[in-house]
Amino acid sequence: MTKRGKTSNKKTSSASTKELFELAESWFQQRGWKAFPFQKKSWKAFLQGKNGLLNAPTGSGKTYALWFPIVLHYIKNNPEYQTKHKRGLKAIWITPLRALSQEIKQAAERVAEDLDTQLTIGIRTGDTSQKERASQKRNMPDLLITTPESLQLLLASKGYDKTFKDCSAIVIDEWHELLGTKRGVQIELALSRLKTISPNIRIWGISATIGNLEQAREVLLGTNSHAFHNSLLIKASINKKIKVQSIIPDQMETFPWRGHLGIHLLDEVIPIIKNSKTTLLFTNTRSQCEIWFQKILEKYPEFAGEMAMHHGSVNKETRLWVEQAIRNESLKAVVCTSSLDLGVDFAPVETIIQIGGPKGVARFLQRAGRSGHQPGKESVIYFLPTHAIELIEASALQQAVQKNTVEDRIPYLNSFDVLVQYLTTLAVSDGFYPKDIYPEVKNTFCYQALQEEEWQWVLNFITIGSQSLQSYDDYKKVEIEADGRFKVNNRGIAMRHRLQIGTIVSDAVLNVKYLKGGYIGSIEEFFISKLTPGDVFTFAGRNLELVRIKNMQVLVRKSSKRTSKVPSWMGGRLTLTSQMSELLRNELYKASPSMQESVGDKKSVSRELKALSHIFKQQSKESIIPGPDQFLIETFKTKEGYHAIFYPFEGRFVHEALGSLLAYRISLLSPITFSIAFNDYGFELLSDQEVDMQQVIDNDLFTTRYLHQDLQKSLNATEMAKRKFRDIAVISGLVFIGYPDKMLKTKHLQSSSQLLFDVFRDYEPENLLFKQSFTETFEHQLEEGRLQLALERIATQEIVWKPCQYTTPFSFPIITDRLREKLSSEKLEDRVKRMAALLLKKK
Incomplete structure (x- = not known):
């Protein structure tokens, strides 16, 4: 310049x-x-x-x-x-x-x-x-x-x-x-x-x-x-060159599992960091960010002072310092989350490492764009899989880059909670006349189908509460003045409303501070509530001992203990997008015998798929690798019980819904209970009695008929809608979350919103906010539309049921994911090693 x-x-x-x-x-x-x-x-x-x-x-x-x-x-x-x-x-x-x-x-x-x-x-x-x-x-x-x-x-x-x-x-x-x-x-x-x-x-x-x-x-x-x-x-017709380079280990387990491979590739990452001016290591979750930061410093203490961490819960001063340090190239590496995804202009960043599948093409391209962040420069992004099968994702991402495939973003329609908040905002300032505001609102995309009676309902809601809340003055926020203006005249209501403006509703957040003073960052209440004084947890790159929780503050002291708990944040569960799922299936199909015969050209197979050949070989020996016209089901028995594994390759949200739907439909054939586990590739139904899989296939249990009704019954949609309603209640101002230094505890917030949910369910089922909680549960959380498409696709495929003797390489990550919920990381690692050794011996 x-x-x-x-x-x-x-x-x-x-x-x-x-x-x-x-x-x-x-x-x-x-x-x-x-x-x-x-x-x-x-x-x-x-x-x-x-x-x-x-x-x-x-x-x-x-x-x-x-x-x-x-x-x-x-x-x-x-x-x-x-x-x-x-x-x-x-x-x-x-x-x-x-x-x-x-x-x-x-x-x-x-x-x-x-x-x-x-x-x-x-x-x-x-x-x-x-x-x-x-x-x-x-x-x-x-x-x-x-x-x-x-x-x-x-x-x-x-x-x-x-x-x-x-x-x-x-x-x-x-x-x-x-x-x-x-x-x-x-x-x-x-x-x-x-x-x-x-x-x-x-x-x-x-x-x-x-x-x-x-x-x-x-x-x-x-x-x-x-x-x-x-x-x-x-x-902008700028052809941004993106090069995806996978970090493939010399040796890979035949039985891959999540989280194990990632840290084992740490030594492969260090030369990449050393050969670059500045490297950003993107992780998908804040907890993963904390783990990687700790592990690199443990093994390579020479990086102390040259490496930092950046995620949304780290305090503002530290975040700004890190951003500035990247600009002036005084840091060698930064371990971060999506907090550095967007357009912060870091011209000097040379290298990006993506740890684990980013689950979406857009997110991946955004991160890749952080390197070579200047017109005409090539972006290089290294992909580090956290388990072997994630290499298929790496291969799929290369296809996405070549074909320029990017996800759609589906807009919201009729978000009544946001409309209630907005109208109260206008009433807090200068007030408003409904006849002026209605046409403005109708001209937006979100409210284009807003009916006159729905508009009237919202106006009634902000002035007299809803039908079932009319006797409570707390809900009468807006007054109608003599000239028809809607206005908030109560200073307390106005102040509480201003404090709660926004649509991001997360768990209550507590500040983490040293006993002797010094703010470290913020942490979600749901994690900290599981700890007792004396417990050690990793946060902001340090091992901290919990002393006590007082006035929404987590008071800590530094700890020299090696073992610690890593915070998990509610936003840490990403799912594969529909585009990513399709790309992943198409890559996987290339390893199936039917596709290999038809393609015949080994050059079209990526080095990632070649690196997985021993896993595919073992999978083919035990079961099959499904082709484009096949849907695979595997069954086998272990000490834990009877396992049935299904492979739609549609992402964890769809699998959670589909697993519950199938368990419900099977139980209608014969009374049986299941525990369900799922990841982005498939889901498992585990039971103490054997399922007649032929009966499942013959009874067409993958049908789209009665999908909505069966989903409601199978998933306890009411419970899910209750959780969704908590957010709606906060956004619409039905529930006040508290003052900045006296935030309501999550359990109080949850009980207040549940009480309102029950009142509306029993006395006012037509309440628009109540109905919205179900709409959002099905459309946004369960991705019902996507589930419907997945079932329609399965209907066109041949269902291949493979009774297996042992766990297969494809099913292994799903089973170990279920164990993860029950065991500490050390116990899990030992257990998985024993399982893998036993399986290899049997083969």
């Missing part, structure tokens, strides 16, 4: 588009860069007053594609911009991750200063101090970088219309991360309001890897809105 210098500005009464473009291009030239066609296209469209969605890979200069035209638009409309500056909010930049805000701010400031403007840039997130927020309220920056939650908080402040009235642009960064979440719905609602307050506002989204781009634009801009009809989709 060339040395920064000021860009000379031409004084014009009102600069033409050509002159404005010259300003931007000369800025790029001074840096030795050349503007990409997609950047110029975005500038042009924005200056013409259009809205749009920009699709470009990570590290291709997306920030400059949209911040530049905002600045140029300002210059065009303010010819005396160098001497006279009109203060006030001109643009909003929404980012889903706080970690990205600093990066965007630096890029924006660079342009604003070099073009001699007096534009100011500010950040407003959960990390922003109270003092800074108060200062912003008095004097808004020209560009505000904020999160979906903080934008809603601004809508909850008095006179928000004056704040936004001169805003000319809003940019939603990383739209693919928000689409298909309730945070995305929050954005849809906020935009519906901003379009009215500032009719000339230009709305732009930035999205990296996503399958349904056209739909993503529709959700962003609203189905029937003028904004959508005056918009375009701009694709």
